[in-house]
Amino acid sequence: MSVGFRAVQWNRDKLVYDGLLLAAVALYITVFLVVVPRLEPPKDVLGEIDLRIRAFGSATFLMLTAILAVGPLTRLNRRYLPLLYNRRHFGVLIFFVAITHVWFMIDWYLMQDALPSLGTELTTWPDYGKFIGFPFKVLGLAALLVLFVMAATSHDFWLSFLTPAVWKALHMGLYVAYGLVVMHVSLGAMQFNRTPFLPLMLVGGFATVSVLHVLAARRERVIDQGTTVGTDGWLLVGTPQSIPDQGARIVAAPGGERIAVFRDGTRIGALTNLCAHQNGPIGEGRIIDGCVTCPWHGFQYRLEDGRAPAPFTEKLGTYRVRLRAGAVEVDPRPLPPGTPAAIDCKA
């Protein structure tokens, strides 16, 4: 959290995250540039540039696959939450790896004084009517544009300016970029390179991302189906003991937004499941130092009233809770953000 503007807020965890990320990318590129020439020695300088194009291109695809796997992985297992912590830096790095791929492609043309032929490739309009023979570089450039927009708006300034809901919707463009990259490789490199490596990489990456999303969606759908609603519209949560201590149970009215019902010892409070920072799933977080803590980036709120502890000013919508016949119930009509609503279930 921050009470003032800072270009980038570094901390030890972010430095470790970025360091490991950079090391992994550097290792991949180095291994690629050392191993592949032994299998297919480049014939000339153009062959060497082509090797770099492939190294950075395949790195971009694998990084996109990895970043798209992070979301569902964290849903399926909390152990993967550290991967999500600095995901935005991961995204920005993907943009830089992708633009390096493009730079080597331009270099390939420059080496032959043939840059205009790149323009010709992109503006041979009849080719846009073909499937095999489609100007596949356009698909790559479109993906690069999406990655640029996402990298350019990755800062908290844009998150605040656009609002978390709009920002989140904008950043779903990553799925479009991924689809464009798969088709860029399918209609490009895969047509000229006969090794089974490229189809296997595409199928493996795409299948991994798809299966993880399907598994996570099946798990999430259960919550959205809604919980038991009483005659007066209150939702049944369960006994106080059914809520993990210093954790939460997530409930929702059919067709309604999710509500995180937390228990801290004998105190029970209900907050919106949307963190004020990035709409992260606050109900998947824990109570740390007496505050509800978002699992994504550690934003904290008091259980009592959903307000961030001073000097921070974020506040969440709260919900009325009650204990009836030994069971906790929650009123799905939200109270204004920051309204005290927690109860004690000692009795």
Next chain:
Amino acid sequence: MKRSHRAVHRALWPVLAVAVALGFALALDLRVPPDDPPATEAKTP
């Protein structure tokens, strides 16, 4: 994510996944056979 975002996410994913899977399968199926010299190899990296 808000409920509306999840709804968009759930609608967008299958459509994109099917479109890309079909595109990939078609691109693989229509590849020039290995015996034929690929006509475009010389002009593009």
